[in-house]
Amino acid sequence: MTDSTETPRGLDRRSLLKTGAAAAGVAAGSGAITGFPTIWAQNIKDVTLRQFGTGVSNLNAIAEKVKQDLGFTLQMTALDSDSVTQRTVTQPNSYDIADIEYWICKKVFPTGALQPMDVKKIKYYDKITPIFTTGKLTPESTIAQGTAPHTVTFVEAPGAKTFAKAPTEWMTLIPTIYNADTLGIRPDLVGRPIANWKDILDPKFKGKASILNIPSIGIMDAAMICESAGLIKYGDKGNMTEEEIDKTIAVLIEAKKGGQFRAFWKTFDESVNLMSSGEVIIQSMWSPAVTAVKSKGIPCVYQPLAEGYRAWGGGLGIGKNVKGIVLDAAYEYINWYLSGWCGAYLNRQGYYSACPSTAKEHMSAEEWGFWMEGKPAAAEITSPDGKPIEKAGAVRDGGSFENRMGKVACWNAVMDKDRYMVRKWNEFIAA
Amino acid sequence: MTVAADASPTSVETEAPPRKRRLALPLAPYLQAAPLALILGAFLLLPIAAIVIVSFWDYDSVQIYPAFVTLNYEESLGSWVTWSTFLNTLKFVAIVWAITLVVGFWVAYFLAFHVRTSKMQTVLFLVCTVPFLTSNIIRMISWVPFLGRNGLLNSALVELGIVPAPLEFLLFSEFAVVLAMVHLYALFMVTPIFNTLVRIDRSLVEAARDAGASSWQILTNVIIPLAKPGIAIGSIFVVTLVLGDFITVRFMSGGQSASMGLMIANQISLLQYPAAAANAVALLILVLLMMAAILKIVDIRKEL
Numbered sequence: 001m002t003d004s005t006e007t008p009r010g011l012d013r014r015s016l017l018k019t020g021a022a023a024a025g026v027a028a029g030s031g032a033i034t035g036f037p038t039i040w041a042q043n044i045k046d047v048t049l050r051q052f053g054t055g056v057s058n059l060n061a062i063a064e065k066v067k068q069d070l071g072f073t074l075q076m077t078a079l080d081s082d083s084v085t086q087r088t089v090t091q092p093n094s095y096d097i098a099d100i101e102y103w104i105c106k107k108v109f110p111t112g113a114l115q116p117m118d119v120k121k122i123k124y125y126d127k128i129t130p131i132f133t134t135g136k137l138t139p140e141s142t143i144a145q146g147t148a149p150h151t152v153t154f155v156e157a158p159g160a161k162t163f164a165k166a167p168t169e170w171m172t173l174i175p176t177i178y179n180a181d182t183l184g185i186r187p188d189l190v191g192r193p194i195a196n197w198k199d200i201l202d203p204k205f206k207g208k209a210s211i212l213n214i215p216s217i218g219i220m221d222a223a224m225i226c227e228s229a230g231l232i233k234y235g236d237k238g239n240m241t242e243e244e245i246d247k248t249i250a251v252l253i254e255a256k257k258g259g260q261f262r263a264f265w266k267t268f269d270e271s272v273n274l275m276s277s278g279e280v281i282i283q284s285m286w287s288p289a290v291t292a293v294k295s296k297g298i299p300c301v302y303q304p305l306a307e308g309y310r311a312w313g314g315g316l317g318i319g320k321n322v323k324g325i326v327l328d329a330a331y332e333y334i335n336w337y338l339s340g341w342c343g344a345y346l347n348r349q350g351y352y353s354a355c356p357s358t359a360k361e362h363m364s365a366e367e368w369g370f371w372m373e374g375k376p377a378a379a380e381i382t383s384p385d386g387k388p389i390e391k392a393g394a395v396r397d398g399g400s401f402e403n404r405m406g407k408v409a410c411w412n413a414v415m416d417k418d419r420y421m422v423r424k425w426n427e428f429i430a431a
Numbered sequence: 432m433t434v435a436a437d438a439s440p441t442s443v444e445t446e447a448p449p450r451k452r453r454l455a456l457p458l459a460p461y462l463q464a465a466p467l468a469l470i471l472g473a474f475l476l477l478p479i480a481a482i483v484i485v486s487f488w489d490y491d492s493v494q495i496y497p498a499f500v501t502l503n504y505e506e507s508l509g510s511w512v513t514w515s516t517f518l519n520t521l522k523f524v525a526i527v528w529a530i531t532l533v534v535g536f537w538v539a540y541f542l543a544f545h546v547r548t549s550k551m552q553t554v555l556f557l558v559c560t561v562p563f564l565t566s567n568i569i570r571m572i573s574w575v576p577f578l579g580r581n582g583l584l585n586s587a588l589v590e591l592g593i594v595p596a597p598l599e600f601l602l603f604s605e606f607a608v609v610l611a612m613v614h615l616y617a618l619f620m621v622t623p624i625f626n627t628l629v630r631i632d633r634s635l636v637e638a639a640r641d642a643g644a645s646s647w648q649i650l651t652n653v654i655i656p657l658a659k660p661g662i663a664i665g666s667i668f669v670v671t672l673v674l675g676d677f678i679t680v681r682f683m684s685g686g687q688s689a690s691m692g693l694m695i696a697n698q699i700s701l702l703q704y705p706a707a708a709a710n711a712v713a714l715l716i717l718v719l720l721m722m723a724a725i726l727k728i729v730d731i732r733k734e735l
Contacts, residue, residue, distance in 0.1 A: 082700050213686050263603045263685025278581050422701055430512045430689035
């Protein structure tokens with residue numbers, strides 16, 4: 001389903017770029033006429049908010065709905081996560097809204113490219129799930145390793161370069177979309193129950209396994225595998241020592257030389273093709289990729305594992321130079337994002353929304369039961385664009401929201417030894 | 432005459448209009464060379480200079496910093512990964528070059544000597560270029576469903592009972608990389624060799640035959656020496672294309688094999704521009720050395 005929304009976006013981008021300069025002019029022009037709150041309602045229609053981010057949440061449907069509900073134009077650009085990181089830092093004038101992941105935030109916020117947001121202006125702040133504020137889904141939850149979102153969500157004051165330890169009045173990112181990732185399997189071909197991350201190293205799956213070749217995410221999957229197999233005990237998987245990195249890469253190289261892996265994938269489509277062609281029967285996967293395989297009529301399960309999930313989360317940040325009416329529009333957009341329609345849309349894609357309670361109002365009881373409560377589908381479940389994806393009676397892999405997000409073992413992370421890790425990862429790929 | 436004109440150019444221009452024409456003459460070659468010089472300067476020399484400069488800069492995970500550090504080269508050349516990647520790339524170059532050379536010469540020889548009418552030669556040559564009507568990514572990707580575990584070839588072999596289980600080495604292996612590269616680059620060898628072969632004076636072949644040479648002797652003593660410039664040009668194409676390739680290696684090996692180009696592409700995607708630049712400089716030096724070696728063996732200009 002992400003697949004289908006991504007194709008037209010590539011074409012759109014070209015025309016977006018063309019109008020980009022004009023839009024920037026409009027945005028700058030309207031920024032100059034602040035201090036006239038009486039004509040605000042008319043002016044905001046002229047505003048163009050320029051948002052860029054990774055493919056997952058840059059959905060055309062959202063831009064259309066924004067135009068309809070709020071009146072102004074939301075212009076979206078999709079890039080891969082490495083380009084997003086770079087653009088956030090090096091071209092702060094090229095965007096108003098940065099849609100980035102929390103681990104990217106850890107890298108970029110200290111450079112001063114984004115401005116913190118005033119919590120008082122966030123209408124639904126109280127409804128944001130506590131994963132992003134205190135880090136605990138329920139008061140009893142333990143906080144997972146890695147770059148947990150709440151550790152990079154708050155700063156003490158505007159201009160601060162370090163993150164606050166507890167919730168403050170100033171937020172770096174407004175959470176929008178998050179999920180718990182695990183291994184995808186072909187239940188018809190694996191021939192045995194899969195229960196642990198280490199199962200990917202089972203000699204039975206020799207030449208039929210794959211992991212993703214994006215270092216900052218792949219290393220976390222690798223760590224889950226090594227820990228599960230009892231090969232390495234980590235102090236903190238999200239912030240490994242050089243020795244831990246060396247050991248992890250050594251395990252990967254050994255598996256690679258033994259012919260365990262069929263291929264490594266880098267893009268969403270590659271993972272879908274590997275799985276649906278049967279080249280690979282167990283691999284790292286992202287949730288919409290599993291849905292894409294299923295929609296071809298091929299069985300695929302997003303298998304919950306005993307050690308828990310590797311989670312990721314994204315949010316919206318505001319560029320440092322955004323002010324005046326554009327800033328007002330940005331807050332307006334963020335409040336709209338949390339108000340429910342958007343959350344329901346994301347929930348129906350298999351992601352999670354930051355304010356579950358507002359999203360619930362925009363979903364049917366059957367949908368809410370299937371996606372969030374882990375109940376058997378009471379009716380046929382359709383994707384946001386109306387395509388049937390689950391028959392009545394189906395149950396979501398991994399079950400309810402609490403079951404999935406409550407079992408997060410680690411978050412996507414940036415390590416202190418980032419550069420060293422990337423070098424070692426390249427050795428693994430070259431070995 | 433130019434010396435005198437150069438000595439006092441302004442006075443010549445103003446005082447002696449008839450001589451102005453003669454003055455314009457030495458400028459003409461410069462003007463003629465200017466467009467190419469400008470294009471090469473702006474689109475080749477400047478970028479290369481930028482790459483060389485950036486290769487000495489420092490970087491962290493989000494930004495690059497102007498500096499003069501040799502760390503990028505030390506990290507790159509001091510690592511066994513770089514050397515094994517270099518060797519792997521050279522291995523691909525050697526294998527692909529050898530195969531495309533044999534195939535390319537074979538096809539060109541057939542076109543030039545066995546196809547009698549020049550019309551038919553042109554038609555058949557155009558047939559060779561038909562695959563180029565699609566993009567090379569498509570040509571490469573189309574191998575994937577053909578060679579896969581459940582692909583056309585494996586299904587056929589298994590159903591015919593030739594092999595008991597699907598052959599795994601066909602896809603996501605070095606075999607697949609070489610196969611795709613030969614497919615993509617063979618025409619670059621065919622074209623220049625064909626071009627030199629058709630220009631060989633047939634009376635030379637007749638003379639050799641009259642002098643009692645066998646077909647093999649004609650081939651090795653007459654045709655191949657005369658085809659050397661075409662072979663050299665074809666080799667330059669194939670060698671540089673394979674050295675710089677990254678997308679074929681990535682897709683056909685399933686990300687399991689490395690090449691210099693792929694290593695650079697990885698570093699660029701991780702924003703490690705200075706490291707990528709250092710590797711690019713190393714690769715550039717390697718390419719230039721190979722070009723120098725080829726041109727040392729064959730003097731293209733003399734023999735054309």
